[in-house]
Amino acid sequence: VWVYKKTSEEKFPTLKKYSDKAPPTDKFATHEVKVDYEYRSVEDTSKVVPPEGRIKGYRYGPQVVPIAPSEWDAVKFKPEKSVKLLGFTDAKNILRHYYMKDVNVFIADPGNKRAILAVSALARAMKEKNKVAIVRCVWRNGQGSVVVGVLTPNVSDKDNTPDSFYFNVLPFAEDVREFQFPSFNNFPLSWQPNEQQQEAADNLVKMLDLAPSGKEEALQPNFTPNPVLERFYRYLELKSKHPDAAVPPLDETLKKMTEPDPEVLSQNKSVIDTFRRNFELKENPKLKKSTRRFLLEKPSGSKEGEGCGNIAAQSVDSIKDTSVIKVENIGNLTPVQDFENMMSRRDGPEWIGKAIKDMKKRIFDLVEDSFEGDNYPKALECLVALRKGCILEQEPKHFNDFLHHLCKFCQKNNLNCFCEFLASKELTLISKTEAIDSEVTDDEARSFLVKSESKTE
DSSP: OEEEEEEOOOOOOOOOOBOOOSOTTOTTOOOBOOOOOOOBOSSOTTSBOOGGGOOEEEEETTEEEEEOHHHHHHHSOOOOSEEEEEEEEEGGGSOGGGOOSOEEEEEOOTTOHHHHHHHHHHHHHHHHHTEEEEEEEEOSTTOSOOEEEEEEEEOOSSTTSOOEEEEEEOOOGGGOOOOOOOOGGGSOGGGSOOHHHHHHHHHHHHHTOSSOTTSOOSSOGGGOOOHHHHHHHHHHHHHHHOTTOOOOOOOHHHHHHHSOOHHHHHHTHHHHHHHHHHTOOOOOOOOOSOHHHHHHOOOTTOOTTHHHHHHHHHHHHTOOOOTTSOOOSOOSSOHHHHHHHHHTOOSOTHHHHHHHHHHHHHHHHHHHTOSTTTTHHHHHHHHHHHHHHHHHTTOHHHHHHHHHHHHHHHHHTTOHHHHHHHHHHTOOOOOTTTOTTOOOOHHHHHHHHHHHHHHHO
């Protein structure tokens, strides 16, 4: 088979360094700038280390492991140039986001009839059975990198065009980034669009359709140049003719590629206004009180049942981007921050479960080790954080089962005062209104603390 690039990103041209030090009268001056690097000894900075005195080192944890060129050459994988079929799989198993690089096209040798027949038969059989092929490719002899990719059949509908395959590189395990996010469908109804909002969004999408009926499709890739490259080369041409030329304004043809069609916007102003009305943006005010002060202070004149709602609202609104810090354990000093940091980690699916498990243990320790209730406020902060996390990650059962277990534990170990403390702060179970996966109704959530409190009396 022959392999050609089907689509390949056109890179921005590399600008080279230019020197104006050469005399203007020197017609043979290249104005080229050459960069040379010198390596000097740490002990004696005046001593230059020659190439034979240097060796590459690779970081492995906190240490640097030196590897000599001969050793590195022996470690390298040097396969022969080849394309090997590993097997077939259903096309639905290869998701679109698996495609990693440029697209190649595999065609049979135009002068080899047997190859043409073989490729055509294989492509049509795969098309009929809705299969794709997984292949291992080495493009050149001795090439260090080996790719595994997918061949998708491209059956031609023209007599003079042979059948072929499209090839896309697939990721290895190290290339995949797993980010765990809850489904939008699992969020409470108050967080989901209503019928009017959904209709407004549908109309906006229809309005901006690039291929409306009766008109030619806009922004077709084959006829749409890269506006950045196009603008650069136009200015480069202008600069070659007029060295002192200023940067011109953006051309109208390029504006059409980077901005919505003004005619479409003017004709559909009502659709845009409706969308704005249904999705009004409001500034999220900064919270003045800390979470700890909010939990310890109950507003005067608050109505029955408002406390729990306020705690839930406070905890959900106080979400911060803490994904930069990679916490692996929940400590004693800042358990809430540690829990939120661990819940925000997206470098593995295990962190959410570990955060919930560790926070449960931390709450138990705080309640059990409390002296005359000195740890109760901190335990409540941890409970509120756990409740928030279970709502956001759609894990209400974890929190509800834990709260039941915690109350039973307190009643069994003469810690009824903690249940009374929870009742005074009106922290209760997660209801179906807050998390659609919850099996607890609003009435059951409201009556939980009342029942727990009555049992302690």
